[in-house]
Amino acid sequence: MGLALTGTAALGVCDWAATTGNPPLQTGDWAFVVGNWEVLLLGTLVTVLLTATSLALGFLAGFPAGTVEVYGTGRLRDAVSTAGVLLRGTPVVVLIVLFFFGLPIPRLLTLPVLDVRLDVFLAATLALGFRSAAYQSQVFRGAIQSIDEGQLAAARSVGMTQRQAIRHVVFPQAVRRSIPGFQNEFTIVLKDTSVAFAIGLAELLTRAENLYLQPGRDTAIMEVILAISAIYFVLTFTTNRTIDYLGDAYAIPGGDE
Amino acid sequence: MTLLELEGVRKSYEDEDVLRGVSFAMDRQDVEVIVGPSGSGKSTLLRCVNRLTEIDDGAIYLDGEEIHGIDENDLRRRVGMVFQDFNLFAHRTARGNVTLGLTAVLGLSKPEAVERADDYLDRVGLADQADSYPAELSGGQKQRVGIARALAMDPELILFDEPTSALDPELIGEVLGVMRDLAEGGTTMLCVTHEMGFARSAASTLTFLDDGRVVERGPPEQLFENPREDRTRSFLGQLTDLER
Numbered sequence A: 001m002g003l004a005l006t007g008t009a010a011l012g013v014c015d016w017a018a019t020t021g022n023p024p025l026q027t028g029d030w031a032f033v034v035g036n037w038e039v040l041l042l043g044t045l046v047t048v049l050l051t052a053t054s055l056a057l058g059f060l061a062g063f064p065a066g067t068v069e070v071y072g073t074g075r076l077r078d079a080v081s082t083a084g085v086l087l088r089g090t091p092v093v094v095l096i097v098l099f100f101f102g103l104p105i106p107r108l109l110t111l112p113v114l115d116v117r118l119d120v121f122l123a124a125t126l127a128l129g130f131r132s133a134a135y136q137s138q139v140f141r142g143a144i145q146s147i148d149e150g151q152l153a154a155a156r157s158v159g160m161t162q163r164q165a166i167r168h169v170v171f172p173q174a175v176r177r178s179i180p181g182f183q184n185e186f187t188i189v190l191k192d193t194s195v196a197f198a199i200g201l202a203e204l205l206t207r208a209e210n211l212y213l214q215p216g217r218d219t220a221i222m223e224v225i226l227a228i229s230a231i232y233f234v235l236t237f238t239t240n241r242t243i244d245y246l247g248d249a250y251a252i253p254g255g256d257e
Numbered sequence B: 001m002t003l004l005e006l007e008g009v010r011k012s013y014e015d016e017d018v019l020r021g022v023s024f025a026m027d028r029q030d031v032e033v034i035v036g037p038s039g040s041g042k043s044t045l046l047r048c049v050n051r052l053t054e055i056d057d058g059a060i061y062l063d064g065e066e067i068h069g070i071d072e073n074d075l076r077r078r079v080g081m082v083f084q085d086f087n088l089f090a091h092r093t094a095r096g097n098v099t100l101g102l103t104a105v106l107g108l109s110k111p112e113a114v115e116r117a118d119d120y121l122d123r124v125g126l127a128d129q130a131d132s133y134p135a136e137l138s139g140g141q142k143q144r145v146g147i148a149r150a151l152a153m154d155p156e157l158i159l160f161d162e163p164t165s166a167l168d169p170e171l172i173g174e175v176l177g178v179m180r181d182l183a184e185g186g187t188t189m190l191c192v193t194h195e196m197g198f199a200r201s202a203a204s205t206l207t208f209l210d211d212g213r214v215v216e217r218g219p220p221e222q223l224f225e226n227p228r229e230d231r232t233r234s235f236l237g238q239l240t241d242l243e244r
């Protein structure tokens, strides 16, 4: 059925098991990896782009969701926390397939150069983004709840409204405290972009598979996989160090109370 | 002239009656000191006055107006509060703690707020610490920032909830010094404190609260030297002994 449009990518894993008679890590296969650097670069760009859009959606939906879970009341709060439970309780592959086939996203243009279908990219962003929102909301909820109530009382005591107190006193501190949780979430989303291969999105893993699934190239499976592992690692490592640095730069002098 | 009047104020939590009909009145420029055992309802009483807690029964008048007829944010602008645990905004400097209410609530421009904040920090002896963050200050300094933050709003009345109880003994003096200056300068103050030296020298009236009721109330000398109630004598006696 519809899954056929993902090409041979999803089935490739099975072929691999049947054909591994070749000694791994040959020099010729490394040359193959290097020779295809452009393919891997494009895949990396798609991965980075998908990580960025998913995290952004996750933040835009997750931050308000976490706020509603702390300060909200009634149906809105119930709806938000139920959505969170559902999203956190579903495997991300299932979500991505569900969003792709379940949402009436019209077939849109294909992005030039990257060679990515926009509707596929959109489905992947929605799935990864809302799933991330469900986790980011918990990071923010915890951070908001960790701010001592006394500060809120003090803000109210000079005549600030609840909204002002949350905005000027709670949020600035809660955002700082959510940095470690957010880093964790960033790493997870970056790596989970790879499940978009289930709907044939040409991100890093999909393109890597397409490389070694070419006829006669199954000797390069290990080399290709090691190369993209290194790419994922470099991306998570450098970004985490950058966030560490920003976190230190914006830390409250003398530490948190 | 009466500034604050409480009339039969009652408050319960579940099955616990915390305030059981508290009445008293204080004038402008009075310094009212409330003492009482832990759990007697002192903090609850203060929180009822600025409506951080809502009363169940009775009435509270500020300058003749029942406070439940006043917008709660307007009320709190007129009634400042100083907390036992300081409750400073941890992400803002000493100056930033004072300016926040000025800009967000009073609508002052940033330069106006900074000028006013620095003025009040100077009054509490912290001109040189304006750029320090709470975590960089001692307890006594934090509490003086807390006082400056309340004062800068130019309230008609300031509530103090055991402002020195969380302080190391050697830091209490600097906070009491500021409070004495305020009292002498005519600031209207409603203070819960067990600093008997301050009560004796600065209070215009001393109230002994026990079990949610005013047991005895009068000029401090009278309660110290000549209390009507035995409970007052034994409680104040214990406190005074502790200070020796």
Ligand SMILES: Nc1ncnc2c1ncn2[C@@H]1O[C@H](COP(=O)(O)OP(=O)(O)O)[C@@H](O)[C@H]1O
Binding pocket: B013, B016, B018, B036, B037, B038, B039, B040, B041, B042, B043, B044, B045
């Ligand atoms: N928010 C609350 N919920 C339930 N009980 C409370 C609350 N606030 C205070 N109490 C109870 O009210 C009583 C008086 O408390 P409080 O006013 O803080 O006393 P004090 O300041 O004199 O020590 C205590 O027994 C306390 O447990």
Ligand SMILES: [Mg+2]
Binding pocket: B042, B043, B044, B161, B162
């Ligand atoms: Mg108390």
